[in-house]
Amino acid sequence: MPPKLHSRQLLTIICEADLERQLVTELHLLGVRGHTITDARGQGAHGDRDALWPTSANIRIEVLCETPVLDAVLNILEESYFKSYGLVAFVSEVAVLRAEKF
Amino acid sequence: MPPKLHSRQLLTIICEADLERQLVTELHLLGVRGHTITDARGQGAHGDRDALWPTSANIRIEVLCETPVLDAVLNILEESYFKSYGLVAFVSEVAVLRAEKF
Amino acid sequence: MPPKLHSRQLLTIICEADLERQLVTELHLLGVRGHTITDARGQGAHGDRDALWPTSANIRIEVLCETPVLDAVLNILEESYFKSYGLVAFVSEVAVLRAEKF
Amino acid sequence: MPFEPVILFFLLGLLAGIVRSDLKIPGVLYESLSIFLLLAIGLKGGIELARYPLGSLAGQALVVLAAATLIPLVAFATLRRLGRVPRADAASIAAHYGSVSVVTFAVAASFLGRLDVAYEGYLVVFLVLLEFPALLIGVILAQQADGQTRWGPMLQEVLSGKSIVLLVGGLLIGWLAGPEGIKPLDRLFIDLFKGILAFFLLEMGLVVASRLGDLRKAGAFLIGFGIAMPLTGAALGLVVGNVLDLSVGGSVLLATLFASASYIAAPAAMRIAIPEANPALSIGAALGITFPFNLLIGIPLYHDLAVRFAREI
Amino acid sequence: MPFEPVILFFLLGLLAGIVRSDLKIPGVLYESLSIFLLLAIGLKGGIELARYPLGSLAGQALVVLAAATLIPLVAFATLRRLGRVPRADAASIAAHYGSVSVVTFAVAASFLGRLDVAYEGYLVVFLVLLEFPALLIGVILAQQADGQTRWGPMLQEVLSGKSIVLLVGGLLIGWLAGPEGIKPLDRLFIDLFKGILAFFLLEMGLVVASRLGDLRKAGAFLIGFGIAMPLTGAALGLVVGNVLDLSVGGSVLLATLFASASYIAAPAAMRIAIPEANPALSIGAALGITFPFNLLIGIPLYHDLAVRFAREI
Amino acid sequence: MPFEPVILFFLLGLLAGIVRSDLKIPGVLYESLSIFLLLAIGLKGGIELARYPLGSLAGQALVVLAAATLIPLVAFATLRRLGRVPRADAASIAAHYGSVSVVTFAVAASFLGRLDVAYEGYLVVFLVLLEFPALLIGVILAQQADGQTRWGPMLQEVLSGKSIVLLVGGLLIGWLAGPEGIKPLDRLFIDLFKGILAFFLLEMGLVVASRLGDLRKAGAFLIGFGIAMPLTGAALGLVVGNVLDLSVGGSVLLATLFASASYIAAPAAMRIAIPEANPALSIGAALGITFPFNLLIGIPLYHDLAVRFAREI
Numbered sequence A, B, C: 001m002p003p004k005l006h007s008r009q010l011l012t013i014i015c016e017a018d019l020e021r022q023l024v025t026e027l028h029l030l031g032v033r034g035h036t037i038t039d040a041r042g043q044g045a046h047g048d049r050d051a052l053w054p055t056s057a058n059i060r061i062e063v064l065c066e067t068p069v070l071d072a073v074l075n076i077l078e079e080s081y082f083k084s085y086g087l088v089a090f091v092s093e094v095a096v097l098r099a100e101k102f
Numbered sequence D, E, F: 001m002p003f004e005p006v007i008l009f010f011l012l013g014l015l016a017g018i019v020r021s022d023l024k025i026p027g028v029l030y031e032s033l034s035i036f037l038l039l040a041i042g043l044k045g046g047i048e049l050a051r052y053p054l055g056s057l058a059g060q061a062l063v064v065l066a067a068a069t070l071i072p073l074v075a076f077a078t079l080r081r082l083g084r085v086p087r088a089d090a091a092s093i094a095a096h097y098g099s100v101s102v103v104t105f106a107v108a109a110s111f112l113g114r115l116d117v118a119y120e121g122y123l124v125v126f127l128v129l130l131e132f133p134a135l136l137i138g139v140i141l142a143q144q145a146d147g148q149t150r151w152g153p154m155l156q157e158v159l160s161g162k163s164i165v166l167l168v169g170g171l172l173i174g175w176l177a178g179p180e181g182i183k184p185l186d187r188l189f190i191d192l193f194k195g196i197l198a199f200f201l202l203e204m205g206l207v208v209a210s211r212l213g214d215l216r217k218a219g220a221f222l223i224g225f226g227i228a229m230p231l232t233g234a235a236l237g238l239v240v241g242n243v244l245d246l247s248v249g250g251s252v253l254l255a256t257l258f259a260s261a262s263y264i265a266a267p268a269a270m271r272i273a274i275p276e277a278n279p280a281l282s283i284g285a286a287l288g289i290t291f292p293f294n295l296l297i298g299i300p301l302y303h304d305l306a307v308r309f310a311r312e313i
């Protein structure tokens, strides 16, 4: 029998690499208990982010959390980040093991 | 109250790194308005892609879009890429903020 | 008309980079037919994994598979990895093209 | 006009970018080489510093700092009055131009080396000192703008920023260890400096090519600004160099510092401190116009002017 | 037989890969070192070029180019007739063997340097010229195949490809700046060349080890082809070297160029231009067989033959 | 006390990390530089090795190996008895201290070079030999613990581990090619060694700063252990050096080897072989305490002791 799975929210944020330190600090202040980052490049409304140099690099942040924390994070993103920064955020429903971790 | 979420499709393509330029051009011709790329390695039917050198590296492309654009992209992938290239594509339903961006 | 999509499971594992070789071997022994890896960093119950040096780096492994293989993998993760390693695993439902590959 | 070969690497990168070559220098190599250059420049300065009495330097440093304060103020006023640029953008651009470009400085030093023109080795200290005050001025100038200023993270970002840490760290190590102590490291930090600068300029060419699109967003006014501002800065630098009785070489370096615009420390700091400012404008001007202008035209010109200036006196 | 130490680094990498060591050279380091090698080879060639009249070179270049055209044609015919290899695969493999391997060339030059055998410095120009015509020939040969050829992106890929840009760019910079202008860069681009070549060969060993699996897919015919083809190319190179009155060293280098198969420019270009071709076959043969063959056996052999050839005349 | 400038780079990195600078050395650069250092140390050792009769070395090696076996055993007993550390953790920590730190060795060699103290070049061979036996001892010590030991992957991990492959490979290449054959590579592997060591120590400073948090988890006992253990190891090394009639320099290097704790080979191997062991403890002690202790205090102290020791006899 496979281990029991629990439903959680997976928030993915794609944004400018220069935001990493500030955004991560903010996430953890809001109650997030873990995150994962990969380096990324891309294109969007803010033009070509080719990662040729640090200023044009993106990062991709993943956060597994429960709905209340998610809502708090989405609120902050909307209030303080969407207007000024190249940033995309999306949420998907996933099933996790060891639900108590998130 | 959290900001409003809208349903969109997230297409993930994993393919040979040598395809990057051509595939990205093609995606944007089909109406995609943004994409995100991370460097990857892996294994599949085309053997070991260990990223030891550029020729054996993979990339992982993510595209958020609506169904009509998604269908156009899937069609192109099936027609021009599946036969000749090491390429995996999968779609998931996600919830985005600022739906007008995608 | 877009190509036909089939439902599959996408398992994502985030863990210490030092586990790569052993975990990948184990996955393929369990019947997984492909995987994709990206380099990552992050934070969690095991502290800050800042990827400043190999010992503190994470990887992010993705595996597309069917439910029986998924269950076998989840069992192994629970039995041999959860207790001793920094490791997070989550599953999402995705739609794939060319279902026979996974 | 004398001609410095490392420039050719910049032009090669620029051309490769413009013809959309698949030559991509990995971002990690960019970071590694910039760490090397900052550290090596600091070390060289530190070794030189040991030769001068620190007291007399302090006086000169005050004059240079005071004069340098003018640059972001003039830039801000020009952008607001003449260019009608929004406050946040004007403040951010002013900060970029008030701060300095380490690579432009290195090319100027290499240009002087090639012509066998001597210069005061302690000028690296000014490079360090000039790097961050303009960033603070930029934030103050932006303050009446809508967004709230994030002083805390901003100061943290600037003072513990990688360029300050490496330049100051290099200075201290060079000063503490002295020429003898550093000698076994010369093979890396001195002998390879110019080759690695050439390599880095190749990358800068690629980066500049990728930013040319930003120029369209910047518009004609900002393009003109990107040429007028370094000329203004250089003129101020030559005057200050003269007041401080610097050698011709020293004046050229000071002029280059004043003429250059930052693209390492400033962009990251401004992104956090003045989020409303559009980085395409500041980076388009600093990197798309002023950086190549200084490399290709500015430095030889400032040298020319410094020579004439010295003769007239 | 004389013996070149950088080869030992290749063997070390190969062995490490075969015993499945966890020694992994980061992909970014591979790219960085290959950029260095291409640029350095170009620079050296450019400096040498300044010593020769360009007119006389043009004549030689035409002869070399014409002769080199034979290689992909012979390769294609052999693969189709003898090996019954599908058209697309035969065309792609022919393109790999018609083009050249920069690292094999560098090892041959280093081998000659060790024996104090002089050679014409302008041979780097032929290296550049031989790199891409074979790629176009490969595409033409493939054309009657099923897939449509993507000429546009393919030409873009080849002509603005990183190896062409760096080799030609290096050539031009070396030629414009001359030996004096380049001198401050010698510490990096000349003095470190051989050490970095050794490092790169360590990586190539790891890469080759990881491609050995492809050889099983390639099959016995292709393995034989991977040895016969460089011998054929080398023979042609020695004859052409003789016709052009090249020195012994020059003939060895030309033979090596003709004997070598591309694994930098060709794989990327062929992947786009002839998608139906299976890259395991072309890379398995070029990298798994021909590259080590040339390094370990070919180069000393071609030198031996060139010496005998010269004596007989 | 004599003072080695490369240490300053370590302190700079440490400071940058502590003030939370945004100076981040890319992980890929860390890996590239460590590959360079391992290979270069191996090469130098191999060149030296050619000068000594292998037979006499074998005898010395046996003595050194036998003595070195004591270190993990003493460490394990201390941790279990005095520290009441769980078996798995004690075994893993013992393995770290039984194995050696290549960078600590390089700093000691550079320290001796600066003082013009000669040493037996073949000591690199002991560096290689000492690297892995302690890892096996650690696994055996852990075996009565709950978890099953994964001998297979563990042996694979250790014997084909990157540090063994590069050190042994470098040794063999240096030995086969000899000083003459390696000469063209000297520009990279010898001349740049110290500069790259300095650069690497900058990174190590950053890494150590990021591990300081682990010290809280380690607790007071382990912090004391991190200082007492290298002193014990060094004492043993000095005695063995004396028994083997090594020069003062050779004794210092042997003492440093015995005093140092591994943080390249051991962490990866122990993670696979003893999963239950908490890596924060072993890495906190080895990297957070013992590495800086050896660099800043240990090496000069061992030298001092070796000099006195030699005089008394």
Ligand SMILES: Nc1ncnc2c1ncn2[C@@H]1O[C@H](COP(=O)(O)O)[C@@H](O)[C@H]1O
Binding pocket: A014, A015, A041, A042, A043, A044, A045, A046, A047, A049, A058, A085, A086, A087, A088, B033, B034, B035, B036, B037, B062, B063, B064, B065, B101, B102
């Ligand atoms: N439709 C999209 N699909 C995937 N990624 C996107 C999309 N749009 C934007 N991005 C990513 O988000 C970053 C910032 O987006 P933007 O603010 O639109 O420039 C881009 O650089 C991309 O990496």
Ligand SMILES: Nc1ncnc2c1ncn2[C@@H]1O[C@H](COP(=O)(O)O)[C@@H](O)[C@H]1O
Binding pocket: B014, B015, B041, B042, B043, B044, B045, B046, B047, B049, B058, B085, B086, B087, B088, C033, C034, C035, C036, C037, C062, C063, C064, C065, C101, C102
């Ligand atoms: N089942 C799978 N799960 C995750 N990634 C896969 C899977 N199969 C293939 N891939 C990725 O897709 C790439 C191309 O796949 P393939 O065409 O099967 O060789 C591989 O190199 C992997 O990175």
Ligand SMILES: Nc1ncnc2c1ncn2[C@@H]1O[C@H](COP(=O)(O)O)[C@@H](O)[C@H]1O
Binding pocket: A033, A034, A035, A036, A037, A062, A063, A064, A065, A101, A102, C014, C015, C041, C042, C043, C044, C045, C046, C047, C049, C058, C085, C086, C087, C088
């Ligand atoms: N809530 C989370 N969201 C996203 N990633 C996480 C989360 N928790 C842990 N991780 C990732 O999983 C790794 C191991 O987790 P842990 O075992 O909690 O230390 C961390 O280093 C993170 O990269």
Ligand code: NA
Binding pocket: D071, D096, D097, D098, D099, D100, D101, D233, D257, D258, D259, D260, D261, D262
């Ligand atoms: Na300035």
Ligand code: NA
Binding pocket: E071, E096, E097, E098, E099, E100, E101, E233, E257, E258, E259, E260, E261, E262
């Ligand atoms: Na060829």
Ligand code: NA
Binding pocket: F071, F096, F097, F098, F099, F100, F101, F233, F257, F258, F259, F260, F261, F262
């Ligand atoms: Na030890």
